[in-house]
Amino acid sequence: MKFLIKRLRTTEFSLTLLFIVGFLALASTSGGVLFSGQSIRSFLTYLAIPILIGLAQMVVLAVGQLNLAVGAMGGATAALMAHMMVSWEAPIWLAMVTGIVAATLMGALNGALVVATGLNGFIITLGTLTILEGVQYAFVRSFTIDSYPDAVKAFGKISFFNIPTVFMIAVVTALILAWFYRTNITARKMLASGANPLAARLSGVSNKKSIFLAHTLSGTLLGVAAIVTITSLGGINRSVGGDWLLASFAAPIIAGVLMSGGVVAIYGTVMAASVIRLVDIARAQYSLDPSVVNLSIGTVVLSTVALSEWRRRRAEIKRQKFVEVVDE
Template sequence: MKLPFFFRNRMTEVSLTVIFVLGFLALVATSNGVFLSRASLQGFLTYLAVPITIGLAQMVVLCIGQMNLAVGTMGGVTCAIMAVLMADHNVPIAIAIPIGLLSATLMGAVNGALVVLTQLNGFIITLGTYTILLGFQYRLVKTFTIDKYPSSLPEFGKKAFVGFPYILVIAIITAILLSLFFSRTIMGRRILATGGNPLAARLSGVSNNKSVFLAHTLSGLLIGVASVITIASLPGINRSIGGDWLLASFAAPIIGGVLMSGGTIAIYGTVIAAAVVRLVDIARAQYSLDPSIVSLSVGVVTLSTVALSEWRRRRTERANEGIKATQ
């Protein structure tokens, strides 16, 4: 039976789902049921929205075989722009949020345009824009915490629908729309074709440059969504926003089954991997472990996943070469 596009990396996704369920049950058992309290579950689900969205933003660039190292500073600048507009210039929320989304999308478009024009890998380009945007973020926020924007925004971040925070619902809807984009649109399939085999894609009439530009632009839009979620879930914005996004943005899609070589996406895998990482963070707090344990664990798992994926890719290539040699 053909799986929906949302669920494609069956083994990885099933394994992660089992790990999540077992981890969830373990936390419930060891917390004497406290983890099942409304406040605990609400906190878990609320802080899951951003890791999911930034994971999807990185996944879009990974699927063309590139990286976006500017994820954190793009988000930080976008949050700063919206906060400054609302707090210092009294811009209404209904205007500030679209400006923020547009700003993040334009940052992604600039990354994509630079990659296409210079023909350098996104790793190099986004490393440069990361530094530039970091300076711009510090320039906007300075050493202050901006919290004088309308209270209705953080209040929205606390609201829930049938127990699910609105901001998590936004993240899940974003994931579903992204799945539909890659499965139902020509542009989405062309991006995957470019990531899977650029030469074959070009010979099939696909513009690889257009695919690369679109992937980075879409990544920017998703970072904009993550920024809106962030500003709605925090009491204030300062220059530290986005500082811890980079590892999280790579961990979710890579652990979720996305190949670094490109050509694949794993939307459900990214979502469930983000949930597993969040469980690890909660377990660290519950058992009073050193905070570095989370970063260490996630880093080791991410690196191991990359190494395993690369080993599988090379083994498949050697097997294919052997088949061709015998024909």
């Protein structure tokens, strides 16, 4: 009974309940249109990207870092793959593999620069963001690349029982990531570095390695996001990835991932991304001003960060008082 009550108080349960209530409310006010097969496929198709970019940001936050270049990395990778298939007539498989490798190397570069310079990822990724935006523009210019093979676009439209393949890719990626953090020793070391770098270092954990691996993993996840993007969109232009930054932070932070590191919340990030997607649907359904929606999401993110920091400080004060009592 106590275990059940404890689970009901978790952020994951709250987000799940919020999603169910929100979905039913939107479905009822839309006359049941949201329950149609087409609406469900559309909802899940455009949910895949927020899930993947949220996970990409989460793995970096878990080691106490930030990645401001998520959109630029994904956009540049998608532009590279589209350019390869159209201008260089590269096979689809080669373009996709190259995209994954390129995105992984982008993440590795971010991690290497953070480790080498000692600067926070905020500064490093701010610089690489600008560079990669230039790379993306070099590939697409002011045009939209949409003449890549029809098989690529067709893949994004495939669904089984109204569940799109691109959404399945996002879910499978989340499951693999959950398995990695639950069972892998390297993942545990990465979380240890994020929770307490000094204690981790004294325990023999390389904090520099953890930071490098987190940024590299983030790049790989963004490569998957780029593949989902190029298969689900009709074309790639310079705007792809431009609106990823807020969503990438919002999902993991709302899910309870601390800015100070040491925590991952994969299921929570997936559900937070789902709730944010519902907000987008509500904006379209009720013709809301996009700026109001962004303001609301930003306010929720800041409030969550403030609440997490307050809880952390409160727990630290309680721990210090406990230590003082024991010493007496």
